[in-house]
Amino acid sequence: MKLLIADFVLTCNATFEIIEKGGVVFDETIIDIGQSDALQARYPDATLIQTPPHSIILPGLINAHVHLEFSANRTMLRYGDFIPWLQSVIQHREELSALATHEHIAAALREMLQSGTTTLGAISSFGADLHACVQTPQRVVYFNEILGSAPSAVDAMYADFASRFEDSKAHEGNRFIPAISVHSPYSTHPILAKKALQKAREEGCIVSTHFMESLAERAWLDNAEGDFQPFLSAFNPHAKPMCDALEYLALFENVPTLFTHAVYADTEELHALSDQKATLTHCPVSNRLLGAGKLDIAKVLAAKINLTLGTDGLSSNTSLSLWDEMRSALMMHYERDLTTLAKLLLQSVTCNAANALKLPCGSLEKDRYADLVVATLPQACDRETLIVQTLLHTRRMEAIYIHGEALC
Secondary structure: OOOEEEEEEEEEOOOOOOEEEEEEEEEEEEEEEEHHHHHHHHHHOOOOEEEOOOEEEEEEEEEEOOOOOOOOOOOOOOOOHHHHHHHHHHHHHHHHHHHHHHHHHHHHHHHHHHHOOOEEEEOOOOOHHHHHHHHOOOEEEEEEEEOOOOHHHHHHHHHHHHHHHHHHHHHOOOOOOOOOOOOEEEEEEEHHHHHHHHHHHHHEEEEEEEEEEOOHHHHHHHHOOHHHHHHHHHOOOOOOOOHHHHHHHHHHOOOOOOEEEOOOOOOHOOOOOHOOOEEEEEEHEEEEEEEOOOOOOOHHOOOEEEEOOOOOOOOOOOOOOOHHHHHHHHHHHHOOOOOHHHHHHHOOOOOHHHHHHHOOOOOOOOOOOHHHHHHEEEOOOHHHHHHHHHHHHHOOEEEEEOOEEOOO
């Protein structure tokens, strides 16, 4: 049993309690939280761990949506607009896949860990990241992805997906949780989506999907026009939308789902997500680089949708650090009150994300997994400015614990 104490404890619980001169008692799970003096008196036999001055204990961060299989990209892909980016992904896919070795993906996971990400939702298109995700000390919700729009290829595409899903199930445990991803409404035939979602219901899996990421997707699903029309016609001269947006959303009823991006989701679609008790995952840097615009957070909150944050992948980002992502969001959504937004962003990578991924972590509460990190600020700050200063100044962790095990 350990007692970790610091200047502040940011619990990220339902009331977002901040404890000055606080501590956390834990083994594999959290035993107690409170004032450090009271905890030392209550648990005299606990191993005392003192953090440096100006330190904060908070839950390990949770990246709800990350693609690791394109982690080798630095300058190969084209940014500024969604369709040219997608064309560049297709052009360089084989080269980037070859460069994304097990060692390369493992290095990306270590970088994420050092910046405090203790849990991630990994979107896996090919299964190339499986063994790195199994071997990492982080918790991984492993979303096996399915896509394919040709009716003639449905059986083959589903068989490939089912094989990858079974491979991932062989490693299932409390640090590796198999899950399912349906790529998007423009890329996945409804027959494939229905089969994968039925598998999710049978297996009790959570699901992830991309939805309304670009203006091109909006125009295509609504009117079979826009930039997707010539792009998809190059593969199939008779291409047409396979469903509209609301029909796509209806496929996910009664399945816990994270809908990623939703920059161009309209009010009716957001209310449909709310009715389904779905989660929306915001990827601000990716949205900016692909010319998608800015998520209307006010509309999301008005619809009472659970909001999480993801870095997407290095195919559309320059960092997999959630601190970098939160700082970008803090600057992007300049119309929102700074402190209120900083709190929302921290919730989006802790308690909100844990709720979305159905995991007992993401907040410092009794009986939750002892997944926690220690950040250290360069100077003292007061309670009222703590959240903003933490977001502005944190990059690497002073200490990291997963399931109570010290990792640095």
